[in-house]
Amino acid sequence: MFANLVRCLTRLPGQLLGRNPFRGDCLPSRVKLIHFGSGRGTFPFPHPWNYDRPIEILESYFWNSENETGGGQHNRFLDVPGFAPILVTRDPQIIRAITTETGDKPGQFDRDTLPSTGIARATGNDTLLYSNGAIWKSQRKLAASPFGKTTLFQPEMFHEFAETFRHTVLKRLEVLRQHLLSSGEKSVRIPLEPEIKAVMLEMLTNSFFGTTLSYDEIRNCYVPGLERVIEHIVGDTVKNKLGIPVWKLPSLTRGMAQTKRDFACFEALTDHVLAARNEGKGLWKQFKSDVPNEALRSNLKVFLAGALEATTSYASWAVAHLARHPAAQEKVWEEVKSLEDYSPEHLDAAKYLGRVLDETLRLTPSLYFLPRQATVDTWVDTADGRKMFIPQGTHVLLDVWHANRHEDHWGTAVAGYPAVDFAPERWEHLAAAGRASKDVLHFGFGHGPRVCPGKHLGQLEVALVVGALLKMFRLRSPVAEYRVKAGVSTKPLDGTLVDLELR
Template sequence: MSFLKNIWQQLLGINPFKGDMLPSRVYVFERGRPCLPFPHLLNYKTPLSIFDAFYTNAKSADLFERDNRYLYVMGMPPVFITRDPAVIKAILLATGDKPGQFDRDTAPMKGIAQATGVNSLLYANGKVWRKQKQMSARPFGKGTLFQPEEFHEFEKTFRKTIEERLIVLRDAQEISKQKFTRVEIEQEIQPIMLEMLVNNFFGGSVEYKELRERYVPALLSLIDYMITNTVAPNLSAIHQFVTGKHVAVQQWREALEDLTDIALAGRGEKAGHWKNFIGDIEDEEALRSNIRVFLAGALEATTSFATWTLSHLSRQPELQELVYSEIKDINVYDPESLTEAKLLNHCLNETLRLTPSLYFFPRKATADTWLKLDDTRKIMIPKGTTIRLDIWNANRNEFFLGKHISGYPADSFVPARWDVLASEGISRKNLTHFGFGLGARVCPGQFLGQLEVGLVVGAFIKVFKFKAVNNVTGARAGVTTKPDDGTLIDIELR
């Protein structure tokens, strides 16, 4: 009956949403779009273009209709996509494990789940997700990470790791006798991020060379495979069999398992941060699944965050020097000094706003759900609706974050906007950039990620001046977004 009802509504053009604000319809075939508005083998490597396709012909004078769009595929529940920050905020806050709340839509993560496990914090819903959240809440929570008696040693090991890697870059610069050295800094940051998580956070022991030469390439290849396997699992399996790639996939999986074993090795001795995990973990496979996700996340999300920050700063030498002046005398990045590094924190917030690592959040309606916005407007989202929260475009929405609100255009990297917002009484809490999500399913690693990236960016600025090689850097998007030139910069010793 539901299928027939959907067919009937779609044929008659009946809007399936209800309320005092309605999204506008996207048609499957329309002229002028960059691509079709759904992923397939020809466009899945350009997901930002898929989102753009939803808005290409949105000409309504009504702002809500322009920013909120839905697509019908014959007989299926609607696909709803929004770049409206108010709607995104409301849906994120209404996501959870209670009856009638929105679930995380697992469809875009099927390939990830096959490689890491279906019972992880990232993939699971309902009671399974709640249990995983309780397990990870303490070790990754702000209250634990920033306890003074624990933080100093923790921060010291992170800082030592970063400094050792930067010394290698510094020495190479000095030996070359050249004023500038050109590097793709993304390749330098990836193993550092893994090293900080495995050795410093989990108390494991793995050599930097092995991280760089084995584990980073294997995880990057496995992540790329996860994406292909999500979009076209059958074709991916056939391609593996015909080309013999299944041998390489197995090697990548083995590398992830080996790295997971290394991260777990310090658990018995409570090495690293293991002492802050709950003592009795009943589901060992769920723990392994979460460790796999954390490892992939360290490589993807924190690398994205750090490289975007450096990429933005590489085009603003005056801003770079202001950050240097602010942090050059900071030798210990404790919570107090990090708070005092106001401009550095503004740069990090602005990076997450303009170029968020996680560019969309998938959700699914578990029931006909009335969504109420802060201004009391309401919309009913039908049961089964596939929801895509378009964070990338929401954070660039001129009406919500542009010049008349923050003093600066929404599509520009201007850390000073956060001072303007603060002077207007608008805080991050009131005007979120959604960089780590919001609500019950907020990213558990947000405080660890901010610490890691703050340390990496701060340490790099202390050692080098740097400028972008390319005038413009676009975005490449997969699991996360990254600068499409690998953050190609010319570095110069201070």
């Protein structure tokens, strides 16, 4: 605490004089806290009236950036006297350098916990998501075995996923198919996001963890409860300045009473998952630790909510894009129409489906920014030979959303197609140009030591759901343009509304 106070006082004169605390040959430029008459959409910080528009907050840092040259075009900072600087970057090379140098070693970047205080209050401080240093390292080691690609893609393990998949996805799709056949209607209009969430949560709980929850319980109880918990977390991060946990607040309103019921539902779901551990079901048999159940509760809650959010976002965006691009949709259908065995090998052979999924994560990533904090005064070196000095304590927002959409990084000159277009062929163009995969990172699962541990599980689940859906239905979106909502993750604002037509 004393060291932070000394650092704050030392920094104050330079802040009052407007000095740039950063150095190097990709020097960021300053953003004004208040800029009346600029036309900027919102202030460059979250507050109770804009916290539900985080992408616009990130955009505010790059207002009028087209007039910039040098490092300031893609790197901006806010420096308010008395507070640590905030650096926002949409430079992929800077993002890659900082994520690579994230960890528990001296001088590395920590994950900035400031944007996830609401998650910590809802789940716990000792989680893989929230913790830093030695605690993070130990949690990461625990997660490595059950989440690893080698474990997930074992034949006997994959068989469990396939069985759950056929029991859930195909059964739900068959209900829609029978509705169309019996009604004589050519198509049915439906928001698919609720159905995707239910399927994803059933795959997590029943196949991955080995519980035996019914689809009705999942669809009608646990999915709505988790949705409301996640909405509460987003608001709580900004509004709850006193840090009071929800269970300590009085139930003075119907809304608060409902929130408490939702958190109790979340605890009950976690209890079901831990009960499966006691019986050695699912991937629990791959979990190499004798720690007590309660020591795992916080991480399980983060995983259940986080994996549900991320995989639902990923699958929903893939469906939303394909529903607006019939030619791409038909190419995927040609690959999966005769596919009966959804094994990892067969999915890997579906090359165009893989490009669709990569393009989905590039254009509409679930994790739209990655928070980091400089633990010491740090020089960052990029792969293309540039440098940036970042002072100790700086809050760093790695703006993946806007990095992936900028013409400089992903546009026609670089990848053969405009950066804001959904173009799976972009990845074929990059491969033909000899661009190595390490040079064209979309950061859809993060990058470096703190890459998402559920990456392989998410890839597998989304490929299964998208492939099965296209085998049975032709998709059309009722509107040409999509709109975005963002909270813990991003999703289509319309709930992935599509017209389903039988093939």
